[in-house]
Amino acid sequence: MKITRTFKLAIRSILSSKARSFLTMLGIIIGVAAVIIIVGLGNGMENYMVDNFKSMGTNILTVNVSGRSSNRSISVDDMYAAADGNPELFTSMSPTVNVMGTVKVGSEELEDTSVSGVSEDYREMKMFTMATGRFIKYADVLNRTRMCVIGSYISDEWFSGNALGQTIKINNDYFIITGVLDEIADSTEGSSDDCIFIPYTTAAKLTGTGTISSYSFAMVTEDKVKESKDALNAVLYKKFGSTDAYSLMSMSEMLDMMTSMIDIVVTVLTVIAGISLLVGGIGIMNIMLVSVSERTREIGIRKALGAQYGNILLQFVIEAGTTSAIGGVIGIAIGYMLSSLGSVVISRMMSADLVITPSMWSVLLAFGVSVGIGILFGYLPARKAARLNPIDALRYE
Template sequence: MNFTQSFKLALNSLRTSKMRAFLTMLGIIIGVGAVIVILSLGNGMTNMMNEQFETLGANLVQAMVWPRGEGGTRDVDADDLYDLVEQYPQYLTGVSPYVSASAKVRSGTESFDRTSVYGVSESFFKSDTQKTMQGESLSKGRFLRYIDVERHQNVCVIGAYLELEAFRGDALGKSLSIGGIPYTVVGVLSENADNTEGSGDDKVYIPYENASRLSGGSHQDMYLMTSTSRDTAAAAKGIIENRLQKTYQSTDYYMVMTSAEMMDAMNTMMNTMMIVLVAIAAISLLVGGIGIMNIMLVSVTERTREIGIRKSLGAKQRDIRSQFVIEAGTTSAVGGVLGILFGVALAAVATALVGGLMTSGMGGATFTAAPSAGDIAVSFGVSVGIGVLFGYLPANKAAKLNPIDALRYE
């Protein structure tokens, strides 16, 4: 009996006992479906994060510093990093402190409790790209200027959501209360997320020293800097690290990362998490394989006389073994196909349900959970392999049956 005949017999066996076949394949279906969903979500998250980092640009460098507190002779401040940019114009083009302020935002009697307030410098907005260091663009007005930051003027740039909710779409020149202090709106950002409360469109930018005062005069601990190009980002990072090392004499007080390094770190973390989750989901495949082995052992018992007849007619051990191995492989292959369809359907549901939430949290980057062709091919191959592996023991048992004993079996 050749492969085609064995395959047709296997399909016929599945058709004649549909419920038993489905229950046998259930472990494979759940296991493959779970793996497909997990890989799809991982692909969606990775692509979304990469898209987000691309909007930041490959020349962004982020520096985090932690003040030494009491007993420390000196800490690095914004002026030190401004001097560094002036000293190395061939590598660095701008620096902006990035201060997160804890302040209440109000417009008239309406309060916006989830609005984020950030303090930045005029360098946060790049004149060459007409975008901020975080990839945001202006739809109205202007961004903060040097004179605004230098004189600590009470002016602000707001997100699209805040303009719509607080000013009904006409915010320029209007006043907004931040921490009890009136600020004049001089610019409005383009819609960047889903324009809802707490999203990337619900934010305010003010001069960084103003934000520092709102937060109780805390030390600026985060700086965003830009290199002249993608190729000079590594050199720019080295210059910043040397300057911080000169002051702190220890890497315990600072950390510098380029946007490319941040993207690589996030991808590494995502890949590690995916491996762990896929390994957990693969337990279902193991359970499915055991189910196939059990049902094949039952099948061998039920077809003992058939095996005896085939052997008496000249069938060899390898013929019997291959027939049952092909049957087990076919069962797991069909289960794998159903599992893939199940996983793709769940991934589509995840895209619809989770996509909007993830998009708003990542500044407008799109989220699509979809498996790659490689993921599908590997999942199908693993499902078939499990069927063949766990089907070999029953197949080998069938192949070694004595034909006389098999014919006499009732």
């Protein structure tokens, strides 16, 4: 009952000077809201990256070959043999050729469209589904057919959804569209849906060199990245005699590396935002010291009526804690409101499906720290109040 009465007195004291109380809470409000928004932004960035990497396939291991000479080279058949020889590690393999140049629909040039040469297994490796038509077949690879499969963005934007059978120009060569992929990401320019896939043999011819230097291996599970890399290292090192001639990269490792970097940045920013909580605590201490001076006679009267050291100490500590707790609650509400608003702004301005997602642990941590700081910084003024001599306090003007 005593705690309840003390809490009611704290609320009454806060409400008696609303403007001053709000200004006292301001540092706490800003700090809590900032922590929630920053952690939420970090979570949103991680979720956005995970979704994008999943669309590229986190079970994909990419091999880039840079060292080729007359006596040291590796063929497509060698790479297929490496995949077929390790069925416990790999499900399939596809040579990949990035085609640089121009892409045109009629007289209009598509500036951000990616063109890739792949095999008939690439669709299954990436788990693409067809909206209409068919994907690349082995016969297309064998005969270097000038056919292509396009992403949903190109179909919707340039062919009004009726792309099947139409032609598209890649580096002055016309390709017949035989298939359209289902939407992968968000069907915007430059996204995963703004893409064209052609047979890798045709792509190698378009590049002018006729060579293939990149291969994508689909792993049975991304948990076997180390074993998969070791198996390919054994094949490639035997061919080239040097690890400088090639590189191995897995999407799952890239994702882990990038999420670790984001976590570090978010942690640093959270600590910086937490400084405002410290500033808010100093503000609470200053106001509580002023409050002790203003209520010196009240403290003297309470002591004269029998209030003990602990009663006075508890009253001012609870008042400081209540002030910071209310500021924390307001900060949480503002943090969630700005997170929702920020998600809308980012989606509209950047055309990215990034949602600021505050986590419960960040909310609880920010609130707990704010209350703890209020109590900690409120203790000194509370102790000063509790130590006042009742006679001196009654004489205070």
